[in-house]
Amino acid sequence: MDGDLYDEFGNYIGPDIESDSDSADELDDRDDDDAEDAHDDMDEGAVVGEEDDEESGMQVVLHEDKKYYPTAEEVYGPDVETIVQEEDAQPLTEPIIAPIKRRKFAIAEVDVPETTYDLEFLADIMDNANLIRNIALVGHLHHGKTSFVDCLVEQTHPAFVNREDKDMRYTDTLFTEQERGLSIKSMPVTLVLPDIRNKSFLLNVFDTPGHVNFSDEVTASIRISDGIVLFVDAAEGVMLNTERLLKHAVQERLSITVCINKIDRLILELKLPPSDAYFKLRHIIDEINNLLSIYSEDQDDLFISPLLGNVCFASSYYRFSFTLNSFANIYAEAFGGIDDQEFAKRLWGDIYFNSKTRKFTKKPPNPSSSMRSFVEFILEPLYKIFAQVVGDVDTSLPRLCDELGIKLTKEESKLNIKPLLKIVLGRFFGNFTGFVSMCVQHIKSPIDNARRKIEHIYTGPLDTELANHMFNCDPDGPLMVHTTKLYPTYDATTFHALGRIMSGTLSSDQNVRILGENYSLEDEEDSRMGLVNRLWISEARYNIEVNRVPAGNWVLIEGIDQPIVKTSTITDVSGNEGAHIFRPFKFNTSSVIKIAVEPVNPSELPKMLDGLRKVNKSYPLVTTKVEESGEHVILGTGELYLDCIMHDLRKMYSEIDIKVADPVVSFCETVVETSSLKCFAETPNKKNKITMIAEPLEKGLAEDIENEVVQIGWPRKRLGEFFQNKYDWDLLASRSIWAFGPDTTGPNILVDDTLPSEVDKTLLASVKDSIVQGFQWGTREGPLCDEPIRNVRFKILDAQISTEPIQRAGGQVIPTARRVAYSAFLMATPRLMEPYFFVEVQAPADCVSAVYTVLARRRGHVTQDAPVPGSPLYTIKAFMPAIDSFGFETDLRTHTQGQAFCLSVFHHWQIVPGDPLDKSIVIRPLEPQPATYLAREFMVKTRRRKGLSEDVSINKFFDDPMLLELAKQDVVLSYAM
Numbered sequence: 001m002d003g004d005l006y007d008e009f010g011n012y013i014g015p016d017i018e019s020d021s022d023s024a025d026e027l028d029d030r031d032d033d034d035a036e037d038a039h040d041d042m043d044e045g046a047v048v049g050e051e052d053d054e055e056s057g058m059q060v061v062l063h064e065d066k067k068y069y070p071t072a073e074e075v076y077g078p079d080v081e082t083i084v085q086e087e088d089a090q091p092l093t094e095p096i097i098a099p100i101k102r103r104k105f106a107i108a109e110v111d112v113p114e115t116t117y118d119l120e121f122l123a124d125i126m127d128n129a130n131l132i133r134n135i136a137l138v139g140h141l142h143h144g145k146t147s148f149v150d151c152l153v154e155q156t157h158p159a160f161v162n163r164e165d166k167d168m169r170y171t172d173t174l175f176t177e178q179e180r181g182l183s184i185k186s187m188p189v190t191l192v193l194p195d196i197r198n199k200s201f202l203l204n205v206f207d208t209p210g211h212v213n214f215s216d217e218v219t220a221s222i223r224i225s226d227g228i229v230l231f232v233d234a235a236e237g238v239m240l241n242t243e244r245l246l247k248h249a250v251q252e253r254l255s256i257t258v259c260i261n262k263i264d265r266l267i268l269e270l271k272l273p274p275s276d277a278y279f280k281l282r283h284i285i286d287e288i289n290n291l292l293s294i295y296s297e298d299q300d301d302l303f304i305s306p307l308l309g310n311v312c313f314a315s316s317y318y319r320f321s322f323t324l325n326s327f328a329n330i331y332a333e334a335f336g337g338i339d340d341q342e343f344a345k346r347l348w349g350d351i352y353f354n355s356k357t358r359k360f361t362k363k364p365p366n367p368s369s370s371m372r373s374f375v376e377f378i379l380e381p382l383y384k385i386f387a388q389v390v391g392d393v394d395t396s397l398p399r400l401c402d403e404l405g406i407k408l409t410k411e412e413s414k415l416n417i418k419p420l421l422k423i424v425l426g427r428f429f430g431n432f433t434g435f436v437s438m439c440v441q442h443i444k445s446p447i448d449n450a451r452r453k454i455e456h457i458y459t460g461p462l463d464t465e466l467a468n469h470m471f472n473c474d475p476d477g478p479l480m481v482h483t484t485k486l487y488p489t490y491d492a493t494t495f496h497a498l499g500r501i502m503s504g505t506l507s508s509d510q511n512v513r514i515l516g517e518n519y520s521l522e523d524e525e526d527s528r529m530g531l532v533n534r535l536w537i538s539e540a541r542y543n544i545e546v547n548r549v550p551a552g553n554w555v556l557i558e559g560i561d562q563p564i565v566k567t568s569t570i571t572d573v574s575g576n577e578g579a580h581i582f583r584p585f586k587f588n589t590s591s592v593i594k595i596a597v598e599p600v601n602p603s604e605l606p607k608m609l610d611g612l613r614k615v616n617k618s619y620p621l622v623t624t625k626v627e628e629s630g631e632h633v634i635l636g637t638g639e640l641y642l643d644c645i646m647h648d649l650r651k652m653y654s655e656i657d658i659k660v661a662d663p664v665v666s667f668c669e670t671v672v673e674t675s676s677l678k679c680f681a682e683t684p685n686k687k688n689k690i691t692m693i694a695e696p697l698e699k700g701l702a703e704d705i706e707n708e709v710v711q712i713g714w715p716r717k718r719l720g721e722f723f724q725n726k727y728d729w730d731l732l733a734s735r736s737i738w739a740f741g742p743d744t745t746g747p748n749i750l751v752d753d754t755l756p757s758e759v760d761k762t763l764l765a766s767v768k769d770s771i772v773q774g775f776q777w778g779t780r781e782g783p784l785c786d787e788p789i790r791n792v793r794f795k796i797l798d799a800q801i802s803t804e805p806i807q808r809a810g811g812q813v814i815p816t817a818r819r820v821a822y823s824a825f826l827m828a829t830p831r832l833m834e835p836y837f838f839v840e841v842q843a844p845a846d847c848v849s850a851v852y853t854v855l856a857r858r859r860g861h862v863t864q865d866a867p868v869p870g871s872p873l874y875t876i877k878a879f880m881p882a883i884d885s886f887g888f889e890t891d892l893r894t895h896t897q898g899q900a901f902c903l904s905v906f907h908h909w910q911i912v913p914g915d916p917l918d919k920s921i922v923i924r925p926l927e928p929q930p931a932t933y934l935a936r937e938f939m940v941k942t943r944r945r946k947g948l949s950e951d952v953s954i955n956k957f958f959d960d961p962m963l964l965e966l967a968k969q970d971v972v973l974s975y976a977m
Helices: 024-044 072-076 119-125 145-156 175-180 212-223 240-251 264-268 274-295 324-335 340-344 373-390 393-404 417-429 433-442 446-457 465-471 602-618 639-654 701-706 716-727 761-766 768-780 810-826 845-857 888-895 931-945 960-968
Strands: 004-006 012-015 049-052 059-063 066-068 132-139 187-194 200-207 227-233 255-261 311-315 320-322 352-354 359-361 480-488 495-503 505-507 511-515 527-531 535-538 543-546 548-550 554-558 568-572 593-599 623-626 632-636 658-660 668-671 679-682 689-696 737-741 748-752 792-800 830-844 861-867 873-881 901-911
Touching: 119 187, 119 200, 119 543, 132 145, 132 212, 132 240, 132 433, 145 187, 145 200, 187 433, 187 535, 200 433, 212 240, 212 480, 212 639, 212 901, 227 240, 227 274, 227 433, 240 255, 240 274, 240 901, 255 274, 255 433, 264 274, 264 373, 274 373, 311 433, 320 324, 320 417, 320 433, 324 340, 324 373, 324 417, 324 433, 352 373, 373 393, 373 417, 393 417, 446 465, 446 495, 465 480, 465 495, 480 554, 480 602, 495 568, 495 602, 535 548, 593 602, 593 639, 602 623, 602 632, 602 639, 632 639, 639 658, 668 689, 679 810, 679 960, 689 810, 701 748, 737 768, 748 768, 761 768, 761 792, 768 792, 768 810, 792 810, 830 845, 830 931, 845 861, 845 873, 845 888, 873 901, 888 901
Parallel strands: 132 200, 132 227, 227 255, 255 311, 748 792
Antiparallel strands: 004 012, 049 059, 059 066, 187 200, 311 320, 352 359, 480 495, 480 568, 495 554, 505 548, 511 527, 511 568, 535 543, 535 554, 593 632, 593 658, 623 632, 668 830, 679 689, 689 792, 737 748, 830 873, 830 901, 861 873
16 A cells, blocks of 8 residues: 555554655645635635634634634744744753842851941041051961951951850851861951950951961961961960961061960860969960971060960850950959059969968969969969859859859850850950950051061062152052952952052052063063952951052952952052062962863863863962863862862852862972983074083972072072082082073072183073073973973083074074973983872871871871870871872771871972883783882873873984984983984
8 A cells, every 4th residue: 555654563654745646845835835825814804703722722813714823923023033843842850931040159248237336437447557457367277266256256246146056157258168167268357346455456357277278378368467366276286287377477577476275175175273274385385486486587576475465365165365464454453453564474484472471472382282373363263163154053153153243144044054154254354355455566557567568578679769658558659559369259250359558548440550470560461450449348248348448458359350360469550650569479388289170061161261260369379270181280289179179160160060080299300310421402503502411409409499598589699609608519600500490489400500711601691591491491391291390400511602693593592402401301310209298197096006007008107196285185297198198088087987187288399219211110000019110100191191102202302413422422221212
């Protein structure tokens, strides 16, 4: 039956349209003609009425005996694009009209709340730089910085008083910070607080993260502060990050004060007797002073003691804080007739009170009860308050409150122990006036500290009129603002820049010039014009809008974030052309862990790149780069740091799915011997020839260059004296240093070791810049696996330079200098270097052996294990390769049932065992290799990852004449030809 269709079981389906006389196309055309005829009929005849069609649900027009269905264009209008589809292509999970997405990453900003001071008063104090203090609260993880800021906020903002027994964490505005329970970003808060004498001061307080991975945030906050308050947990004492931050603050020339926090732990947790608690506190202060004497050359200037007033004691959980002065003041107010200043001087150290003579002595009056004055007058009363509140509340508490003059309501007296302790102690100690007095007396105001600050951070000359204006913190001088942080807006689309005004006054709607980190008077490319929109004083969860901000203050700026990447210098549009920039950050750690990222959907690459740009702005230390193979790499300080970056990249800044490769580490390349022969290379035109050798640097020299102990910009005489005195270089070599590389603080040196009798020095000087550029290029990407070279001195031994300028141009000399540096490097026994972490583990005594086991598995070695004084814990200090550190924390907790806690931070570079160029080594997958195979394995796998050839080919770096020279000298090479 022609023209009919049947299924496989013989059932009739229908006519075969294709085989019928009318093709499918003809039928479609016929349908279209019928529709047009119906349209014409409608126009000609009368409309009978309208009805709803039961099958389609559409409203149809009745025309005599026909139904007419209107077209989509007639229903929706001629300007609306309409698409008619066979079936619904939109999935059920997707709504027809999607709701507007509100992106939320931070706690919503609140309206300006009621404060204990008038906002106009705050604005007035901003004009008086003597009443301002710029302070960074720094310290180890969980030593109570954020909860201390909560205390200050509760004191000044009645609306934020925490009624519940849980942490408010006021400055942790990101949801991720609240969920994790640790600070990720530095956050500034400006408060007006009274000191002991009830004089008000404006405190700009920076709450910083305590985790070592986020020490870059601390660097950004320290830069615009005049002093730090170092927080130390009374129970844990000085920890890994405490030491690092102390050293960093000394290097940045800041005033240092200390807050020994969580002293309630000595009483409630460790249950130490008052005299033991005193020794514990004294031990912490002695440890800090020992560190200060190591890190600072000027010991007298940096010394902390409660007697000097630069140490305060606090319990941020129980909402109290005191110094010796503020505690003496409580006695003076209670008893009268006491000189609180003189009394405070006798409340620390080996001083005893004789109750019979009513005098203080340096020897105990009674050998059996030798209580020091600090124990007798401060710790004993404090212990008693704790004991009375924790004890029988019904009988002892009313008597205690009557004695101390504390009034409690019926509801308050029925509270649980912890909230009750907060109320009693808070009312006994009152406001945090002791802390404010400590900051006012021992941290300089912006005007007093301006000279020291500018000398340290300004890159320009200090004998100019502009520098004088900054030294005087002059609000009427030329505008100079240093921005150090970028904060994303509520929806994470743009950024606000936080900066400190060094001189002049910044106004809203002002045109400014923004100078980036690469700006110089010779190269003005990194500068842009911008318009300042609105200005705010940051209060973490709300902002106070202001019209103008004078010198000495911190300010949040809208509208200028586009050209800024990390830091910037903002100045007037005209009249300040000689302005230099403020120094870019000098971090106390390095980004050595890297991950490669790519979007799951390749078409979303532009979104990911935009997200990477924003992440780069948001984190001070993160670096993003594109490898030769095209993969996008993010470098960070540790696993937690990279985890936070990936959260922001996926959720905040790009909203796309991103694939992440397994984390790897950065390597460095170095040499362990002097080049076995003089290596030379000729320029492509055969008119110039450079000869070099490579050799390792003296121990410690690379670190000195990186830490800017020695700088290439010094006068030649001073540079020569440094190398002669400290590293025993001869006079000629020390005065012939051409460059450090890569960049100006790279850990390699280029030395001109040629003699005037052998080389035309004038011609050599004419190509110096080109040779230096080739050296910089070579040290930035070494020949083994494109990683930076480290700890190598390159010596130029001979140079034959053409007399014709056109024959010695940069295009000829630069690649040649790089090539000869590579060949000298390969002839000097090259080795790979890997980053090592310093690991600090805290664990109970019975878990120490498990910690050793976990470290041994990961090529780690313990350097010290010792008990923490006054606590049941042990501290284990160790070194571990960064490449073996992934998952270490999880592994450690598994083996110790969660009792051990660790932190790790980059410490130094160390040579990887084995020869990376030993071709006899065969790397077999999934098989354990001997330690000596490591270097080869790392090099081969890194080259594969970067899309380079499997092995180092010397043909790229050695000229034919050089290869002939090698053959003559019968040098055995294990390299691929």
